[in-house]
Amino acid sequence: MSEITVEARGLTKMFYDESRGEVRAVDGIDFQCRSGEIFGLLGANGAGKTTTLRMLATILKPTSGSATVMGREVGEEPEQVRRSLGFYSSSTALYPRLTARETIEFFARVNGYAPDEVPGRVRELVARFGIEEYADARVEKLSQGMKQKVSIARTVAHDPPVLIFDEPTVGLDVLNALDMQRVIGEFRTQGKTIIFSTHIMSEAERLCDRIAIIHGGALLACDTLEGLRTATGKRYLEDIFVYFATDREDGT
Amino acid sequence: MGRVPRNGVAAARRSTEVIKAICRAEFTMLLRDRRTIVVSIVLPLFITPLLMFGSRWVQERRERRLATMDVRYAVTGSAHELAHDLIARAAAADTAGLLLLQTATSDPAQSLAEGELDLFVEALSPGEAWRDTTERDEISRGDTAAVPTLILHFREDRDTSERGARMLRRHFDELRRAHRVEMLESRGLAEMIGFGVVERHDLAGARQVAGLHIGRYLVLFVMLFMLSGGSVVAVDTLAGEKERGTLETLLTTAASRADIVAAKHLVILAVALIIAVIQSLNFLAYVALKLIPLPQGFVLDVPPEVTALIFVLLIPLAALVSGVLLLTSGYARSYKEAQLYFFPVLLIGIVPAVAPFLPGLSLRSAAVLVPIANIALAIKEVLVGRYDWPFIVAAWAVTAAAAWYVRRLAERVLSTERLIVPTVGESGQRSGEAVFTRRVLPAFAIMWAVFFIFASNVEGRMDLRIELLVNLVVIFFGGSLLLIRMHRLSARRVFAFRPVRAWVWPLVAIGAPAGLLAAAGVFRLASLVLPVPKEMLEAFGKGLMPEEIPFWQLVLFIAVLPGVFEELTFRGTLLYGLRKSLHPVPLVLVVGAVFGLFHVALFRIVPTAFIGIVLSGVTLLTGSVFPAMLWHALNNGLSIALGHFELDLAELTTLHYAGAALILLAVFAALWRIRTPYPELRTSRE
Numbered sequence: 001m002s003e004i005t006v007e008a009r010g011l012t013k014m015f016y017d018e019s020r021g022e023v024r025a026v027d028g029i030d031f032q033c034r035s036g037e038i039f040g041l042l043g044a045n046g047a048g049k050t051t052t053l054r055m056l057a058t059i060l061k062p063t064s065g066s067a068t069v070m071g072r073e074v075g076e077e078p079e080q081v082r083r084s085l086g087f088y089s090s091s092t093a094l095y096p097r098l099t100a101r102e103t104i105e106f107f108a109r110v111n112g113y114a115p116d117e118v119p120g121r122v123r124e125l126v127a128r129f130g131i132e133e134y135a136d137a138r139v140e141k142l143s144q145g146m147k148q149k150v151s152i153a154r155t156v157a158h159d160p161p162v163l164i165f166d167e168p169t170v171g172l173d174v175l176n177a178l179d180m181q182r183v184i185g186e187f188r189t190q191g192k193t194i195i196f197s198t199h200i201m202s203e204a205e206r207l208c209d210r211i212a213i214i215h216g217g218a219l220l221a222c223d224t225l226e227g228l229r230t231a232t233g234k235r236y237l238e239d240i241f242v243y244f245a246t247d248r249e250d251g252t
Numbered sequence: 253m254g255r256v257p258r259n260g261v262a263a264a265r266r267s268t269e270v271i272k273a274i275c276r277a278e279f280t281m282l283l284r285d286r287r288t289i290v291v292s293i294v295l296p297l298f299i300t301p302l303l304m305f306g307s308r309w310v311q312e313r314r315e316r317r318l319a320t321m322d323v324r325y326a327v328t329g330s331a332h333e334l335a336h337d338l339i340a341r342a343a344a345a346d347t348a349g350l351l352l353l354q355t356a357t358s359d360p361a362q363s364l365a366e367g368e369l370d371l372f373v374e375a376l377s378p379g380e381a382w383r384d385t386t387e388r389d390e391i392s393r394g395d396t397a398a399v400p401t402l403i404l405h406f407r408e409d410r411d412t413s414e415r416g417a418r419m420l421r422r423h424f425d426e427l428r429r430a431h432r433v434e435m436l437e438s439r440g441l442a443e444m445i446g447f448g449v450v451e452r453h454d455l456a457g458a459r460q461v462a463g464l465h466i467g468r469y470l471v472l473f474v475m476l477f478m479l480s481g482g483s484v485v486a487v488d489t490l491a492g493e494k495e496r497g498t499l500e501t502l503l504t505t506a507a508s509r510a511d512i513v514a515a516k517h518l519v520i521l522a523v524a525l526i527i528a529v530i531q532s533l534n535f536l537a538y539v540a541l542k543l544i545p546l547p548q549g550f551v552l553d554v555p556p557e558v559t560a561l562i563f564v565l566l567i568p569l570a571a572l573v574s575g576v577l578l579l580t581s582g583y584a585r586s587y588k589e590a591q592l593y594f595f596p597v598l599l600i601g602i603v604p605a606v607a608p609f610l611p612g613l614s615l616r617s618a619a620v621l622v623p624i625a626n627i628a629l630a631i632k633e634v635l636v637g638r639y640d641w642p643f644i645v646a647a648w649a650v651t652a653a654a655a656w657y658v659r660r661l662a663e664r665v666l667s668t669e670r671l672i673v674p675t676v677g678e679s680g681q682r683s684g685e686a687v688f689t690r691r692v693l694p695a696f697a698i699m700w701a702v703f704f705i706f707a708s709n710v711e712g713r714m715d716l717r718i719e720l721l722v723n724l725v726v727i728f729f730g731g732s733l734l735l736i737r738m739h740r741l742s743a744r745r746v747f748a749f750r751p752v753r754a755w756v757w758p759l760v761a762i763g764a765p766a767g768l769l770a771a772a773g774v775f776r777l778a779s780l781v782l783p784v785p786k787e788m789l790e791a792f793g794k795g796l797m798p799e800e801i802p803f804w805q806l807v808l809f810i811a812v813l814p815g816v817f818e819e820l821t822f823r824g825t826l827l828y829g830l831r832k833s834l835h836p837v838p839l840v841l842v843v844g845a846v847f848g849l850f851h852v853a854l855f856r857i858v859p860t861a862f863i864g865i866v867l868s869g870v871t872l873l874t875g876s877v878f879p880a881m882l883w884h885a886l887n888n889g890l891s892i893a894l895g896h897f898e899l900d901l902a903e904l905t906t907l908h909y910a911g912a913a914l915i916l917l918a919v920f921a922a923l924w925r926i927r928t929p930y931p932e933l934r935t936s937r938e
Contacts, residue, residue, distance in 0.1 A: 054673065058504075059500065059669075079508050080506075083506035087501075092497055093496050095498055097284045098277060109270070109273035110273050110506065111505050112266055112269075112270075
């Protein structure tokens with residue numbers, strides 16, 4: 001049995017929204033992730049996926065509950081937690097006036113990679129992601145696909161054991177989206193823990209070892225695809241999702 | 253992955269690595285941003301000296317033109333010969349090169365008005381009456397009875413006219429003075445001259461005089477350079493990062509908030525200092541090249557040790573300025589918003605830098621506690637050779653502490669979720685109850701400003717009844733209704749129109765006089781800190797209760813209407829707006845304090861705030877505005893009655909006040925026992 005790397009216990013986040021007042025964006029969710037696993041957070045837009053991941057990445061503080069990454073509490077050792085993870089999101093961007101190489105080097109250094117090993121690590125990542133040709137071009141000059149590769153390279157620049165991918169294929173064309181899925185699959189084989197959020201059912205079906213269905217801030221189900229099929233009697237993930245979401249809305 | 257120690261050498265080394273990496277990346281990006289470099293460094297290098305050079309060139313050209321212009325003049329009046337003689341002597345004595353040209357005219361005033369003349373001299377014989385004219389320069393008004401009088405008619409809105417009149421006036425004065433001395437000496441009365449020519453003997457050396465001038469302007473200029481130069485990089489460093497989405501990327505790295513802020517602070521500080529130094533050197537270079545001439549006798553000679561001390565003094569100033577820029581950038585959610593904030597920051601920032609211009613203000617004063625102003629004063633004193641070391645050190649420490657505090661605030665901004673994550677707390681809704689809760693205090697601040705402006709402008713000039721009606725009905729009640737309508741709220745709920753238990757009314761009847769007496773005690777206590785002259789109180793009482801207003805009208809305008817409308821405003825709208833934001837105790841204190849602030853006379857604030865607190869408490873315990881209305885009206889009505897019968901509560905003893913306070917407490921205890929709590933209050937669990 002592989003080790004538990006990420007654990008959320010009753011994780012809750014409340015916001016004050018001008019139009020709605022107090023909002024429970026995440027409502028007491030529990031889950032565990034293990035090394036060498038792709039853990040999918042499946043939910044519609046606004047379900048609470050990004051808020052959950054931001055709490056794991058220590059950008060947001062939980063209102064109640066707790067979470068650990070590699071055994072460290074997000075609220076107590078935020079810097080150590082962040083050192084153990086790489087965060088990739090469609091909303092996080094790159095510095096436009098740095099080159100691809102400088103970007104990878106920068107993120108390796110600020111994430112605490114041993115300074116004398118940084119040049120070697122940068123060379124390795126540049127070769128691995130096939131960005132040699134444009135490694136010294138400024139990011140602002142790169143195409144979307146090139147930027148995506150640089151973004152992934154900077155996410156893993158410090159070789160973290162846990163990787164968070166928040167809706168990573170949003171805005172990508174089909175080929176780039178497939179490439180992203182391939183890369184994520186490779187990280188799993190390296191034994192990393194991957195938390196992958198998406199609202200695209202086919203992606204979750206294809207990639208995830210376990211899927212957590214999140215809706216209205218609550219975690220409604222968490223199992224393998226087979227387990228979810230057995231529990232609901234539905235074959236397709238779309239139907240499974242609707243099954244749980246409707247149940248929730250009906251209050252049953 | 254090995255555990256990294258949080259303290260000690262390893263943690264410090266890691267912090268240094270992170271700060272170095274962020275600084276290097278920031279500088280790389282800055283240097284690659286050509287437009288920023290050109291706008292913030294290259295352009296000012298030419299523009300500032302060019303502006304100074306250009307303004308001087310224009311000034312000199314103007315002087316030359318004016319010096320060669322003819323001043324067309326005419327002389328009128330019975331003493332015209334004297335005037336001609338004096339003008340001729342003035343022209344001969346003048347070295348400015350102004351050419352006086354006599355011009356013939358039948359109506360000098362008309363000619364002056366039409367621009368055919370630049371000035372004319374009206375020369376009156378002794379005893380002659382002044383001509384009625386609106387534009388004249390008076391000469392020797394006191395001598396009109398015994399000596400001739402010269403009146404200079406000119407127009408200040410015309411350069412030649414103003415300059416000619418000024419020149420003639422100066423020479424006439426000189427000639428008159430010389431004439432007096434000559435007359436006294438010729439009659440052997442030289443001792444009546446009084447004293448000889450006053451000569452100036454400046455004990456300050458040229459270096460000290462120059463030091464004073466430099467000291468006055470130095471910090472102001474350095475601040476301007478740093479604020480304008482630093483803002484260019486500051487706006488990009490946090491607000492720009494938020495807009496691009498790179499801040500979230502950075503915040504998900506292992507870099508601590510403190511390290512990120514330290515690095516960005518250093519970058520802004522370095523850029524601000526570099527720009528200030530470049531600009532200063534640039535200025536000195538132009539001075540050395542004599543493209544910018546210094547005033548005559550100005551000695552620009554600052555010894556190296558003084559320069560070093562000034563630099564040391566400027567370090568906390570630069571840290572504070574760059575910290576404020578960083579904080580502003582962090583507070584803004586976009587590039588545009590940050591640019592919007594920088595202009596007021598610049599204006600406010602330079603205010604303390606003008607401290608050296610204030611006459612008589614020295615570092616050895618309370619000014620040493622004002623950041624920026626203390627550094628500006630310290631530098632001025634150092635430049636004139638005054639080294640008040642304890643205060644110089646204190647000034648440095650105070651400004652450094654302010655810089656440190658601002659940096660801590662910037663760190664806090666990076667942990668403020670709504671500022672770093674764009675979607676948190678965002679909503680397109682601009683009205684509604686939740687929005688009202690956030691906006692009620694700013695709305696009352698606006699209401700206060702309107703009330704204050706109105707009160708300051710009409711006080712004593714408008715009938716008291718109309719003034720009260722405008723305050724109560726238009727500003728208070730109108731403002732409340734506007735808020736209710738804007739936020740689509742229920743007026744009945746906001747105003748707390750709810751029935752109350754029957755027992756509340758007798759308790760109010762007992763409580764109101766006790767409250768009034770207790771408030772008088774509070775006033776006596778406040779007077780120990782802020783004594784109020786008896787005359788002021790009497791004047792206020794008379795102003796509030798003019799004798800010409802009938803008693804029943806006083807009751808209506810001063811007791812009943814305030815009881816209704818002030819309660820609807822403060823215990824209705826304000827209390828409703830804050831009920832979810834504050835716990836009950838702070839809620840009654842805040843509502844009471846705001847109520848006190850609306851009674852703008854300083855001595856009234858404390859007792860009215862006390863009554864406001866009492867009335868807020870009554871509203872919270874009864875859940876309704878009606879008991880507070882009655883209590884308020886009774887309170888004001890009793891005050892009128894006391895005034896009417898010339899009874900003064902301030903003359904009572906401590907025992908009376910203590911007794912009243914006890915009765916008040918008993919009334920509140922009774923209200924507590926039969927309470928109908930105000931709905932939706934914030935509870936202690938939240």
